[in-house]
Amino acid sequence: MARGKWLLIVFIALILSAVPTLRSAETVWSGLVIAENVAQPQPIPPELTRVERPLKQLFGYNQFQVIGQSRKTLQTGQEDWLATSKFFGLHVDARGETEAGYLLNLKLYKEKELLLETDAKLSKRSPLIIKGPQVGGGQLLLVLVVQ
Amino acid sequence: MKTFEEKWTAWLDGQLTGRQLAEFEASLPDRAAAEAEKADAKKLGGLLKRELRAQTLANEEFFNHQLRERIACEHAMPIRERNASIHTWWTIRRLLLTGTASLAVFLIFAIFVTRDKNPAGRSQYLTQILNARVDPVISPNATISMFEAKEDRVTVLWTEGLQSLPADYAAK
Numbered sequence A: 001m002a003r004g005k006w007l008l009i010v011f012i013a014l015i016l017s018a019v020p021t022l023r024s025a026e027t028v029w030s031g032l033v034i035a036e037n038v039a040q041p042q043p044i045p046p047e048l049t050r051v052e053r054p055l056k057q058l059f060g061y062n063q064f065q066v067i068g069q070s071r072k073t074l075q076t077g078q079e080d081w082l083a084t085s086k087f088f089g090l091h092v093d094a095r096g097e098t099e100a101g102y103l104l105n106l107k108l109y110k111e112k113e114l115l116l117e118t119d120a121k122l123s124k125r126s127p128l129i130i131k132g133p134q135v136g137g138g139q140l141l142l143v144l145v146v147q
Numbered sequence B: 001m002k003t004f005e006e007k008w009t010a011w012l013d014g015q016l017t018g019r020q021l022a023e024f025e026a027s028l029p030d031r032a033a034a035e036a037e038k039a040d041a042k043k044l045g046g047l048l049k050r051e052l053r054a055q056t057l058a059n060e061e062f063f064n065h066q067l068r069e070r071i072a073c074e075h076a077m078p079i080r081e082r083n084a085s086i087h088t089w090w091t092i093r094r095l096l097l098t099g100t101a102s103l104a105v106f107l108i109f110a111i112f113v114t115r116d117k118n119p120a121g122r123s124q125y126l127t128q129i130l131n132a133r134v135d136p137v138i139s140p141n142a143t144i145s146m147f148e149a150k151e152d153r154v155t156v157l158w159t160e161g162l163q164s165l166p167a168d169y170a171a172k
Helices: A002-021 A046-059 B004-012 B018-027 B031-052 B059-087 B092-116
Strands: A026-036 A063-074 A080-084 A088-097 A101-110 A113-123 A128-135 A138-146 B128-134 B143-149 B154-160
Touching: A026 A046, A026 A080, A026 A088, A046 A063, A046 A128, A046 A138, A046 B143, A046 B154, A063 A088, A088 A138, A101 A128, A101 A138, A113 A128, A113 A138, A113 B154, B004 B018, B004 B031, B128 B143, B128 B154
Parallel strands: A128 B154
Antiparallel strands: A026 A063, A026 A138, A063 A080, A080 A088, A088 A101, A101 A113, A113 B128, A128 A138, B143 B154
16 A cells, blocks of 8 residues: 555656656747827737737837737647738748747748848747838837747 | 592592602502502593593684584574664665655656746747848848847847838738
């Protein structure tokens, strides 16, 4: 009886020790966001609530609207995907996974023109915000968050 | 003045000499019986000396004896240890179990405590921008900078001078 209890404790400990090594599939949300100052701002989309404060503080706009988005569940860390709006496209190419996050190559297209390219190590705990071109009275922002 | 018994013992041992010897032998009532008794006593003495002398061991016997003693010690030791283990709490098995339990507790703490203590402010846990570039033909005056808003754990790639676009481009 006592031996069984000890074995159970050891078994649980081993299972728990293995938990960090079991990597669950994670989802990366990528969004094309138009930031504007309007008289009657719409509530911030739920995808952006995590970054609401830095968005407002850093860019000084009161309304943020998602014009294109993609939610990709990463299994291997080698996937690629596209978030598009009518005129913009954000191509995300995952090139590997580290303990800290995903290595991504990002390309922002305006129709077929490549406006901006960057390589980033996207942390699972730290969103990435990219300031894009001015669009009308607002600003195009690219937001990537590991959910 | 010696008693008869003392003189008798001395006579048997051959320690009487001269006048004492002559006087004692003259006082013996039966000289022949006394001589016979003396001879028997000598014989017995010799026998006892020979038989009771400490037995010296031959080399082979000595080593056999040593070996037997050592084997006896080795056989006796586990019994002593077994007896000791009955009385002590820290048997090998309990030590192993205690060690395993301690390891399990350590792992549980290591997983739950250190995981929650993940340092939010450390830059290795912030997103890093490795490089960035813009098309110099489309946006010749564009500049790029990057910074981390550590308070919000956000990394920002800040561009200036990108080609401005009309409001129509904000369409979904």
